[in-house]
Amino acid sequence: DTGVSQDPRHKITKRGQNVTFRCDPISEHNRLYWYRQTLGQGPEFLTYFQNEAQLEKSRLLSDRFSAERPKGSFSTLEIQRTEQGDSAMYLCASSASHSTRNTEAFFGQGTRLTVV
Amino acid sequence: SQQGEEDPQALSIQEGENATMNCSYKTSINNLQWYRQNSGRGLVHLILIRSNEREKHSGRLRVTLDTSKKSSSLLITASRAADTASYFCATDLLANQAGTALIFGKGTTLSVSS
Numbered sequence: 001d002t003g004v005s006q007d008p009r010h011k012i013t014k015r016g017q018n019v020t021f022r023c024d025p026i027s028e029h030n031r032l033y034w035y036r037q038t039l040g041q042g043p044e045f046l047t048y049f050q051n052e053a054q055l056e057k058s059r060l061l062s063d064r065f066s067a068e069r070p071k072g073s074f075s076t077l078e079i080q081r082t083e084q085g086d087s088a089m090y091l092c093a094s095s096a097s098h099s100t101r102n103t104e105a106f107f108g109q110g111t112r113l114t115v116v
Numbered sequence: 117s118q119q120g121e122e123d124p125q126a127l128s129i130q131e132g133e134n135a136t137m138n139c140s141y142k143t144s145i146n147n148l149q150w151y152r153q154n155s156g157r158g159l160v161h162l163i164l165i166r167s168n169e170r171e172k173h174s175g176r177l178r179v180t181l182d183t184s185k186k187s188s189s190l191l192i193t194a195s196r197a198a199d200t201a202s203y204f205c206a207t208d209l210l211a212n213q214a215g216t217a218l219i220f221g222k223g224t225t226l227s228v229s230s
Binding site: 004033035041042043044045047048055091093095104105106107108109110 | 159164
């Protein structure tokens with residue numbers, strides 16, 4: 001297993017277009033997280049899954065953002081009608097968490113989105 | 117939203133000196149983790165301390181947790197130029213059900229010069 005992988009690494013899109021990112025977590029990790037990070041800031045929580053269930057979604061996340069994790073494996077994050085403010089690094093992480101406690105999260109290298 | 121807040125925002129030291137970063141958080145937690153991020157790269161886990169622990173060591177890292185003050189500190193001893201990075205604390209909120217998300221602070225940028 002090579003860790004958490006994200007695709008694509010870079011994406012440039014025109015404002016108003018839809019984009020979709022993919023994250024492949026470490027095998028058998030039951031938790032998967034999506035974060036957004038802008039320059040000089042910490043990762044901002046977007047949403048997370050436990051297996052295939054989306055357990056929490058940030059109140060800051062607009063309706064233009066949607067995430068799925070079919071069959072509890074890979075996950076996709078879609079942004080519809082992109083805006084320039086969506087430009088950021090989108091990070092995915094996974095962890096093998098049990099009961100109510102998180103454990104060490106492993107991060108992918110991120111997808112850098114630029115909206116022009 | 118940010119649960120944790122690191123202090124200072126930026127820290128510059130010389131090689132060989134110790135670096136101390138602090139993290140304060142707002143609500144009760146299950147555990148607290150520290151991560152490092154080199155410029156333009158993904159985050160790397162450093163250490164996890166549970167809410168019933170007060171201190172933990174890993175190599176040159178020492179983490180303390182004071183749940184009464186809702187604060188944690190990360191000490192890096194004998195710093196090296198390779199320690200130059202941003203450091204983030206992340207908290208796992210106390211939950212009754214399936215657990216909660218891992219929430220990060222804004223980070224401390226550490227610069228170690230040789």
